Amino acid sequence: xxxxxxxxxxxxxxxxxxxxxxxxxxxxxxxxxxxxxxxxxxxxxxxxxxxxxxxxxxxxxxxxxxxxxxxxxxxxxxxxxxxxxxxxxxxxxxxxxxxxxxxxxxxxxxxxxxxxxxxxxxxxxxxxxxxxxxxxxxxxxxxxxxxxxxxxxxxxxxxxxxxxxxxxxxxxxxxxxxxxxxxxxxxxxxxxxxxxxxxxxxxxxxxxxxxxxxxxxxxxxxxxxxxxxxxxxxxxxxxxxxxxxxxx
Numbered sequence: 735x736x737x738x739x740x741x742x743x744x745x746x747x748x749x750x751x752x753x754x755x756x757x758x759x760x761x762x763x764x765x766x767x768x769x770x771x772x773x774x775x776x777x778x779x780x781x782x783x784x785x786x787x788x789x790x791x792x793x794x795x796x797x798x799x800x801x802x803x804x805x806x807x808x809x810x811x812x813x814x815x816x817x818x819x820x821x822x823x824x825x826x827x828x829x830x831x832x833x834x835x836x837x838x839x840x841x842x843x844x845x846x847x848x849x850x851x852x853x854x855x856x857x858x859x860x861x862x863x864x865x866x867x868x869x870x871x872x873x874x875x876x877x878x879x880x881x882x883x884x885x886x887x888x889x890x891x892x893x894x895x896x897x898x899x900x901x902x903x904x905x906x907x908x909x910x911x912x913x914x915x916x917x918x919x920x921x922x923x924x925x926x927x928x929x930x931x932x933x934x935x936x937x938x939x940x941x942x943x944x945x946x947x948x949x950x951x952x953x954x955x956x957x958x959x960x961x962x963x964x965x966x967x968x969x970x971x972x973x974x975x976x977x978x979x980x981x982x
Contacts, residue, residue, distance in 0.1 A: 781805040781821075789824040791831040792817070813902065834902070861966075863893075875963055876921040876948055877909050883954045890914055898936060906932045908943060918943040921951065 781797045784807065788794075796808035798818060806818045811832035823829040830836070861872045863881040870893050872878050877893070884891045890913055897907045908918035920933065922945055936943055952958050 778805070781807075784821060787824075789829075790827065791835060792819065792824060792829065794824075873909075874921070874923075875959060875966065876923060876951060878966075879951050879955050879957070879959070879962055880910065880919070880921050880946060883951065884910070884912075886955070891919075898939070898941075900932060900935045900939075904932065904935075906936055908936070916942060919946055920944075921946050921948075923948050 778797075778799075785794050785796065789809075791812040792809040794807045795810050795816075797805045798808055799805055805821070807821050807824060809817050809819050809824070809832075811817060811834060813832065813834045815832040815834070817832040819829050861875055861878050863870050863872060863878050865881070865885070870881075872881070872893065881891070881893065892911045892913065894907050894909060895911050897905055900906050908920050910919040910921075911917075912919065918936075918941060920929075920943060922929065925945070925947075933943060933945065948959055955962075
């Protein structure tokens with residue numbers, strides 16, 4: 735019988751061996767009591783000591799206990815956003831920010847390689863337009879359709895002639911530039927909040943820009959995007975071995 739009152743059945747040889755090695759102190763209650771006494775204390779104290787540490791763009795401002803066990807660090811990013819991260823990911827530089835750093839890097843990369851180059855979306859359909867016998871790779875079918883509209887309406891245009899640097903290292907590259915009007919055009923299928931922010935900042939810099947949506951493009955060209963894409967697929971498959979003729 736243990737001091738706690740619990741009766742346990744233990745083999746005689748086990749008792750002798752454990753007593754000899756000073757391993758048998760109780761029925762097991764001493765381990766439970768010792769664990770309860772210090773439960774989470776050291777871990778909590780250790781986690782709280784990390785508050786104030788800075789890793790890349792993230793500053794630890796608080797800790798949060800997880801139901802499964804352990805803690806997550808509540809971090810404030812330089813951009814002001816609050817996010818929860820594992821401490822190991824912060825220390826090992828697996829997490830650099832709330833996500834804004836990655837977006838900025840993508841924006842910078844896109845500004846360097848995106849101008850007149852095929853992007854991931856481009857690689858699926860091989861969007862391009864032939865202007866004065868020069869092939870111009872484009873990012874989307876919307877842009878190809880709008881290029882056809884501009885030529886149809888005899889409007890002089892340039893495709894992605896310049897990339898602009900906005901605040902917080904963001905890059906913005908409008909789709910088209912109309913030299914005679916000194917105006918930029920951006921074609922959109924839908925208007926994302928990130929796009930709205932960029933365009934607003936772009937206008938604050940003193941630039942003129944219009945956003946053209948697919949519905950207006952379809953009306954001006956007299957062709958739905960669905961039919962356009964369907965025809966493009968047929969043309970692309972046929973002309974894949976014949977250096978691709980312009981879609982007309």
